[in-house]
Amino acid sequence: MSAAAEGVASGRGPGRPRDMAKRCAILLAARRLFIQQGMAAVTMEAVAAAAGVSKMTLYSRFRDKEALFEAVVVFTSEAMIAEMSRTQAEGGTLAESLAALGRAFLALTCSPDMIGAERGLMMALHDNPALAERFYAAGPARTEGSVAAVLRQAAARGEIQVDDPLEAAGDLLALWQGGMCKRLSLGLQAPLSAEQIEQRSRAKTEMFLRAFAPSKAEA
Amino acid sequence: MSAAAEGVASGRGPGRPRDMAKRCAILLAARRLFIQQGMAAVTMEAVAAAAGVSKMTLYSRFRDKEALFEAVVVFTSEAMIAEMSRTQAEGGTLAESLAALGRAFLALTCSPDMIGAERGLMMALHDNPALAERFYAAGPARTEGSVAAVLRQAAARGEIQVDDPLEAAGDLLALWQGGMCKRLSLGLQAPLSAEQIEQRSRAKTEMFLRAFAPSKAEA
DNA sequence: GTGATACTGGACGCAGCCGTCCAGTAATTT
DNA sequence: AAATTACTGGACGGCTGCGTCCAGTATCAC
Secondary structure, eight states: OSSSSOEEESSSOOOOOOHHHHHHHHOOOHHHHHHHHGGGGGOOOHHHHHHHHHHHHHHSSSSSSHHHHHHHHHHHHHHHHHHHHHHHOOOOOOHHHHHHHHHHHHHHHHHHHHHHHHHHHHHHHTTOOHHHHHOOOOOHHHHHHHHHHHHHHHHHHHHHOSSSSSHHHHHHHHHHHTTTTHHHTTTTTTOHHHHHHHHHEEEEEEHHHHHTTTOOOOO | OOOOOOOOOOOOOOOOOHHHHHHHHHHHHHHHHHHOOGGGGOHHHHHHHHHHOOHHHHHHHSSSSHHHHOOOOOOOOHHHHHHHHHOOOOOOOOOHHHHHHHHHHHHHSEEEEEEHHHHHHHHHTOHHHHHHHHIIIIIIIIHHHHHHHHHHHHTTTTTOOOOOOOHHHHHHHHHHHHHHHHHHHHHOSOOOOOOOEEEEEHHHHHHHHTTTTTTSOOO
């Protein structure tokens, strides 16, 4: 389970080289299937077929189903990190930069891919703390850190009044998400559109700032 | 799947009557196993053994695994409803009654039982909207309604300033829970103790009330 | 008592799926 | 060219788990 998850390196040598496009195809297909049906319900045959690959190719790259699953999680985590790294809180109003972070966070956590991943991965990740940590760190934890940094600076400038920036960041993330986390996972709510994300991010950020406004004046 | 989920009625007639204690034992054992290992991983043999019951007894009461699962969900939903119904927002400060609701909500959603249920049930409930709705309605939706009612009254008395009580209730629930929902499901955080619940409920309610305070004065 | 039903414990058929093996073909190095 | 490795497609063993059946025993109504 904690092994390298990848087959023999084959870095350089004679013989036909590995088709790296196939690796990507496998991971994408596996993720899609894991998301749709859950890890237990997906057969290796189905993954191979969906990826347009022979079953032996699958097993030559990934020791078994669990190794494939682990690779999917790592793959997805890296994609999340890359996505969140693109979004930096650039200059602008405090509300503006926070709303930008919120937009990115919502777009990430509300995408069908991610809610499916979370739903499907939760049970499987539960007894694999290291992997779970990695997955979580790539998403919410990263956003929380960025938000906390912005809040800390704003507090230093006196724009807001906050004792514990990290906890306040948690509050803001919670407001952004609201109850959607649950409802999306249960399939009781459709994913948000871009405009809905935009509006929600803005509205909840506003509400958050009302709670942490400096004690003397109000908007 | 959508059938009665229960075996023949046997309401009254000759012959040995059903041992109703066994039904409860089955449901409890099944829930515990579903929570621990997820629906797919639990075998019917294991449920029968854990409940101290023959496999035939299992199948005589529940058509198949899915029917058993459905019964577990309904059973748990009813327990949640009963639990939340015990908690009414009795008189007291606005902050007090809200915090009381928060305490009940957190105690419910943070109990190992419930986080396990949510984790385990999410995937299984995803393609069973009616059942998912029922489960969700028994928990968060119920609390949200109660909170909204309290907020509406408080708004009418001018204690707070809120346009949409239901949405504000959603905000408050989100604050209470914070990021715990995710971290608990992933096993990255231990369930809260009673004192932690008490303190969190109080703190987050305070923060919420700051955001919705009437525009003229502050605490 | 008789008859009817619930429950047990083990055994079974059946299906699905994991992981492996093999012979043949494709791509690339030396 | 030869050698070496990647990939295919199908076939196979083995295991696990679902759902069923049966003979025997326990518990009820009449």
